[in-house]
Amino acid sequence: MKDKTRPTPLVEYSHVRANTQAMVECLDREDMAIQTMPDVSPTKWHLAHTSWFWETFLLQEHLEGYVEYDSNYNYLFNSYYNSIGTRHARAERGFLSRPGLEDVLGYRRHVDSAMERLLRVDQDQDFFTIEPLLRLGLAHEEQHQELILTDIKHVLSRHPFGPVAFPERLASISSAPEALASWIGFDGGVFAFGIEDAPFQFDNEGPSHQAVLTPFALADRPVTNGEFAAFIRDGGYNTPSLWLSDGWGRVEAEGWRAPLYWREQDGEWLEFTLHGETVPLADAPVAHLSFYEACAYAEWAGARLPGEREWEHAALRAAGPDGCFALPGFSAHPAVSTPGEGLRQMFGGVWEWTRSDYAPYPRYRPAAGAVGEYNGKFMSGQYVLRGGSCATPMGHVRPTYRNFFPPQTRWQFSGLRLAKDI
């Protein structure tokens, strides 16, 4: 029997789709067409690809009589599903002048209207079949909401005059000096990790399994801009002994001297944000670090990155009121954390790099078919990030959620929280 107290699937669907649309309202049409590096996709492509996902995995399979919008779109807007057929080269998404924005918006309306039919008709009867795909599709669209924000940030940052796209400006507050981070300790033992049989989860969050932790402590908040600036002043970017060998190679090859989007002017640091360029707030979490920079900072601070299981274990047991995962909705820049007890800002500030490579949990097997290409095939050469950033949609993440990126990645809102052995 249907649960009458929670929103209907259609309401949930409409809510997520409307959020996507709302995000791009302040953008110009050309902003949405441009690709500034292979990792970045044009906004227009995200708008189309998220619709393609619904069309391919739900409508084509489960809505009788569904007529596809345009048969070329399967080629153009397939991201990486080899099973679905050939696809357009990722680095050339910025070459797609056609379809224009109007056609893409038409595609969204076409898909929305078909989804409405699918979710209305025989809902009670068939919903059991399609619910896992619906949940996956919603989570997928939420992931792209975050990418829309981080990708457009990169696009706008490459413009020589850094146009302001987002209306509100960062308050030029003079924050009170932040207290030092406190350490919160945890005992060792054999504990359970991961999740399975949840209403929704990604397959990479399971199976549930046991592992050993030794006693450790986590900082109660992420590393701040002020702390990271001290690392820079102390020559952090000039001291190879602080760095992993690959990390030092990147520092030299790319000329890294500060987080992405920071630049020096007259001896002061400025940070490009979606509200314009500003002085980095000393007490806000530092963002746009690579895994290598996070490791080097931790080494400099006499600490280390947490393992992903340490992070998960702590999040389930010690998240304070500000650290919980009821996020207030995404915003365009990480905020200063609220003082308080327990672990703060575990969610909603920055994604936190862990020391764990992105690998399958014991006994993990990807799902059969194209949906199985969602996670498993990316399990090499990447590191796990936990938590969620200011750009992550409300309700999208949870303590078992595993985000992952290659170690040199910097265009996400990625920072760190220190850990140590005790």
Added chain:
Amino acid sequence: MKDKTRPTPLVEYSHVRANTQAMVECLDREDMAIQTMPDVSPTKWHLAHTSWFWETFLLQEHLEGYVEYDSNYNYLFNSYYNSIGTRHARAERGFLSRPGLEDVLGYRRHVDSAMERLLRVDQDQDFFTIEPLLRLGLAHEEQHQELILTDIKHVLSRHPFGPVAFPERLASISSAPEALASWIGFDGGVFAFGIEDAPFQFDNEGPSHQAVLTPFALADRPVTNGEFAAFIRDGGYNTPSLWLSDGWGRVEAEGWRAPLYWREQDGEWLEFTLHGETVPLADAPVAHLSFYEACAYAEWAGARLPGEREWEHAALRAAGPDGCFALPGFSAHPAVSTPGEGLRQMFGGVWEWTRSDYAPYPRYRPAAGAVGEYNGKFMSGQYVLRGGSCATPMGHVRPTYRNFFPPQTRWQFSGLRLAKDI
């Protein structure tokens, strides 16, 4: 005293500017924003850069009280004039989402209205001063008209579904078998070349000077698609002895097997044109060849490329009615030449590669100041093309006109005409 029979400068100016605008009418807004390789500039950039040229070299210097449209545009839309200040990287012109198309069109209107004031006020009195710059600006804008066409052709060709941008389609005519080209002979001697003190000329067309020619002959028409297809069938792209060493290196590195925009399907050649994909017309001039392919074809045909002075000498003496330089206006694809006497299609079909490197004529000196960066500094590593293509604006070229590109260039409408010693 003013010449009453020719169009006023303002009429000339308005005519050229309106032509530019007319060319882009059939394009979508996103088509105009995209850059598909470093050589290509977005249409929007061409629209702005041509306006910047008027603003920088005429309005700022010669129109009292002129207020510039946007002080950032000097950085964004300077193409290569180092004297004018720093400029935006060429390969990143496709990153410029802002200014949007509306702003660029506003820029054009702003410049046009100021130019109108400049050309009306005190025209008789001051015109002597600005006329050389006006002529240069008109020629400059015409050069960009051609680039708009060849650049958008490249952009559209990179789209996976080759969208049709230009309304008319190539007539699927079945042309009568073309007669073999005839040779037209010329005596040797010491002759004059180049031009100086013309109403308008580019500085690279002078000084006028003497040089020696030995007896030679030119084909009466350019090499056709049908002839070039025979070269391909005969293994031209697999026979290193036909190629310059650098050319053969390109064949191997780039995998050239046919002109740019040709592709094989089921054993037949198709050619991407601005009217869509079509079977290459056997009797139309072959286009989109590099210098290396032109040389290899000539070698295969037992002939050679003409020197640029041979070409100029012949054009002045033997152009037939179809070969004259009263072009009927640009079109999107080269047409079949009209049978007739004399040299045919010397202008208006394809740019014709010559064997001459792009070098200064004897006693050439570039003009002082930024205008001097127009031609002289490009005089290395390029080869001269003569004539003019279907994409060249009517009235832009003449027998002394020297176009030039690096030898691997293929995205222009570039072909060849055979020459031989006699």
Added chain:
Amino acid sequence: MKDKTRPTPLVEYSHVRANTQAMVECLDREDMAIQTMPDVSPTKWHLAHTSWFWETFLLQEHLEGYVEYDSNYNYLFNSYYNSIGTRHARAERGFLSRPGLEDVLGYRRHVDSAMERLLRVDQDQDFFTIEPLLRLGLAHEEQHQELILTDIKHVLSRHPFGPVAFPERLASISSAPEALASWIGFDGGVFAFGIEDAPFQFDNEGPSHQAVLTPFALADRPVTNGEFAAFIRDGGYNTPSLWLSDGWGRVEAEGWRAPLYWREQDGEWLEFTLHGETVPLADAPVAHLSFYEACAYAEWAGARLPGEREWEHAALRAAGPDGCFALPGFSAHPAVSTPGEGLRQMFGGVWEWTRSDYAPYPRYRPAAGAVGEYNGKFMSGQYVLRGGSCATPMGHVRPTYRNFFPPQTRWQFSGLRLAKDI
């Protein structure tokens, strides 16, 4: 008190050093000078670098009155120790014509004679201080013995006529059909891993710690050439669903179609070995696979790679007579395994890729100073291999030994052993 039954340190030292020298006897002087890719070092460089290690970490610090051989060598033959000063670029080791081989051999003799003094004088008294460095130096030289073999294999393979450097030829035996591999099962539980306080170990093998295993099985022998050839015939290199995403990217970018050193001729596979080119023996372990190829093979076989702790756990409990780690000395190519009980060929055939990224064990801290650069700073972007190959010196490895390479690496003798959940 001294242990009289085991070889003296000087005997051990002399033995290892003599082995290095013996390996290069069959090489020509120019063979030893050449570098064919950045990963490969010239033999001459290995001969000098191993001597530099003794000079820098033992002689300069602990032998009174030691006079260095040549002050330039610290720059030339430092591999990656940033603390020791600047060093010569890795990719340019092949540019070092000087010092010539004679000088390098003189360097080895100089170091050997000084080491003899160090190990003789006051041995009972001071040996406690230098013993850890001596052990590290011996292990280090043994690691380079393996690299000398794999590097010269690559050098000789790039020669157009594959000169034969090593005297014995592979017998062209026709082996009996190999029985299918058997599975050997292991229970789950919490077990101890790693080693500490051993007479010698690398720092990355500790600290000793506990972790959870779930029930699993290992194949009793590595995957063979015959089995891998079946994977190729079945289209393994053309089936993206078998591959990690990064692995498939490599397949396409590098055109991989078989293990490194295999090439097809008239429909048959040939393998380049240090004894010349030969048909791959069906029953010998397949070698020269990347991590990606190992994963794809396991996926195709319905199995997976073992975790490094599964491998270690099994090696300590179930190695058969042929699987033990008393290797018979290195050889130039992996041999067919001897049939028998238990896990076979855990050591001495091929290095076996595991699914574990190369990461610090819990509570690991690198040693202080330059010696600390041995392992810790490489702990990102690499995967662990366990066991040891035909090229690994006798006595160098043990069940806790962790080798590591980036996932695309193929020039080592690297293969795999299947694992599965039970």
Added chain:
Amino acid sequence: MKDKTRPTPLVEYSHVRANTQAMVECLDREDMAIQTMPDVSPTKWHLAHTSWFWETFLLQEHLEGYVEYDSNYNYLFNSYYNSIGTRHARAERGFLSRPGLEDVLGYRRHVDSAMERLLRVDQDQDFFTIEPLLRLGLAHEEQHQELILTDIKHVLSRHPFGPVAFPERLASISSAPEALASWIGFDGGVFAFGIEDAPFQFDNEGPSHQAVLTPFALADRPVTNGEFAAFIRDGGYNTPSLWLSDGWGRVEAEGWRAPLYWREQDGEWLEFTLHGETVPLADAPVAHLSFYEACAYAEWAGARLPGEREWEHAALRAAGPDGCFALPGFSAHPAVSTPGEGLRQMFGGVWEWTRSDYAPYPRYRPAAGAVGEYNGKFMSGQYVLRGGSCATPMGHVRPTYRNFFPPQTRWQFSGLRLAKDI
């Protein structure tokens, strides 16, 4: 009838071959095996390739019963003759450990002894047939003598400690201040250029033809190190308006700040020479310039480069005693010119860049067959140098001799002489 007064062909042959051998006597065996950039070939390769030339074009065709030394050598030591078959990749010549130096020297002896037979037997009768090939082979071997020197210079310069290979050291002379260069003027007119039907010439030196010169002047000596240092001090490398556009691109991409082999130390310039590092002699010709640097210097000096025909015309008419082409034999570094009348150091100091691209003379046709690949196919993308450098063998050059290199080339002894219009 044979000319008894000039050396016999065999004496000439032996002399040139012995010179090659003498050049490499001071080199170590590993020096001769190394390749430091694609343009550079190992000394050992030059020794073998020059022998291959004799074997392929003379012995195989004209010596009855000739047995080739090793059938693999045709593949290994063919430089660029496509007609002769496939060949080893140029950038991988440094991978050829085998054949070793002894085998290559054996190859030379084998070829020399066969050539002796060829040149003795029936010399009077058949010599007419093979003489053109003999002359070509001698000139070819002399060209490689120069390359041996410039290539080994590059190899040694890449060694971190710049080993001294050549015994004599540059005298640390303090030269008297050099007088300014004088201008020597020439009238304009129609003149003859090039040569044909000479006892020996390269095919690119003909056909003889007429061309127009306008009045010009040449400096009586090449630009010196002292003059070029003034250009550097005056910001020559920071002033884009002095440079060709492609040249400026190179300056920025490669970070050029001085000629190749110059480096700054404590505010002073040092120059790497084959005698070791030294202060550049103020009055010696500046060497190791690209075409772009030569053009920029000329622009800065208010002059220009000569055309190749201006240079040839002047050399035939006004070479002083020091400017004649009876060179005293090659040396390892350009000397200061001897004061005197007329054009000085036209030969034997540095190769002098001209403003002329390397193009075929009117009515030029390459020879048929593989010998025809000597020159013609390289006639694109290169500029002509005239004269001859300190590294050019005595008697190898003449006023009509055309050397050529791509405009960015710097590893040859290349400099410039100023020209101007009068």
